[in-house]
Amino acid sequence: MLTIDPQLSESEVTTMFVRNGTAALSRVLTCPPSYLQRAAPINEISKRYANQPLDQTKLQAEYRQLVEIYHQIGVTVEQLTPTTEMPNAVFSRDFGGCVREGYILGRFKKSIRFKESTAYEHKMADLGIPKLGEVVHGFFEGGDFAFLADNVIAIGMLDRTDQTGFDEIKAMLSPLGYQVYPVKAASRYLHLDMCFNLVADHLAVAYVQGLPPDFLSLLSKLAIKLIPVPETAIFKHGCNLESLGHHRVISLKQNQAINAALRSAGMSVLELNAVETLKAGGGPHCMTFPLHRV
Template sequence: MFVRNGTSKLKKVLLCPPTYLNEAAPINEISKKYAGQPLNKEKLTTEFEQIVSAYQSAGIEVELQTPTPEMTNAVFARDFGGCVKEGYILGRFKKELRFPERKAYADKLRELGIPKIAEVKEGYFEGGDFAFLTEKEIAVGIIDRTNQRGFEELRAALTPLGYRVYPVPADPRYLHLDMCFNLVADHLAVAYREGLPVAFLELLKKLEIEIIPVPEEAIFKHGCNLESLGEKRVLSLKQNQTVNTQLREHGMEVIELDITETLKAGGGPHCMTFPLARG
């Protein structure tokens, strides 16, 4: 078994150092603000070491991808696909900047012995849009980087395995589903409620998933981009003080990361993490 759901004990992750991330490419609403400005390499490296250390301190094994010069945004390891208990689904990037990552990550998962159970070949699908709700319910954002065709390919692959896959359309400015919705524990999520479709909110209610609400501006400050470690633990950002306080009030242990430079490229802790084993 590889990844059973989104909130059970996280055991192993795949990360990629920001070796060739020199500047923020203007490919999302956040990175557009910093386009053309060089990123602080020393700070990027320190921030990456911090997230590696956080995982290792929590008893989680860290595998590292080795980037090549053309893999500038590979630090956001989440996006090449999704992982379920049977194996992984290889996605298909929308932005040319990220094309070289697809084969590199597929090669890495082959090296790690994780089977590819499906591949999106015609549409677009990125892992930031992939979210477990329960062990058998999966939400898929149709926002900016995953389209309807990609969703249909994904659903066609997962339905025979017993998964129920739900589309979650939202404003393209939100980039990925994990920027505006994130399940942090069983029956607990952080989300910008007003930006999510009514059908999805009704599904969350049916599944008895409580929402810690965030305002729309929090999306662009990575207020939802959290990573569940299981056992009521979550990785968040130090700057997310309001969200972090609410999480603690719900009995969560919040591990704060002082990451700011990496965020300028458009992703946070959840974007940087591809789960390999969880159960």
């Protein structure tokens, strides 16, 4: 049976970390792209740029622009210190998933990202965010983690999260009252946040034709309206948006049609003018790990 949490008490709000995917964002974890020299050919987007060096000046400017957007709206930005062994750590979303009680540490599939797990685990301990558990047998990356409601979570199973990883996450979250659903889609889309993203409580951007019927049925039951995008938008990071709460969202400046549709739906769109970072395969959602959202 599908249920949704009632309004939480003030004491519950003050002790939680991440209530859902669209409440007011107040604190995030990021990482500068200091050692992202080239786009590693580990996804369909980065393969197109694998033989080209990335422009470091542009990368740093795009990262600073994202941080400045957060500062302007009052979001505290925590930063992981990058190292040469973690070139893709700028995509901080992927090391795990955060809920009310703490976070789950994922397990990367690609060796280029292995070192990030320990670094982010230590950083989360320094920040005082409790670890609820860890995926140790399967694979799970945070780009596949999506709240649909306060106690309803979707886990994408595309290229970087498998059935075993899903089962481990469900076993950790179900006792806490969460309903966890798998979402299977084509591996070329990489992560769920590349083809689906909730931007407000009952509004999402999605490549509808690429999502399974059972997931679309679940979205309908939750009264989530979809802003449809074409498949080509996936590879331009059209769905890789960051909800800020209060009907605000960070989107890419280049995605003008999607941004116009968001504004027509009542969203305030803060545009990130990023191009170089996208070549490595991630956008603003990938670059942001939420720490507090209530």
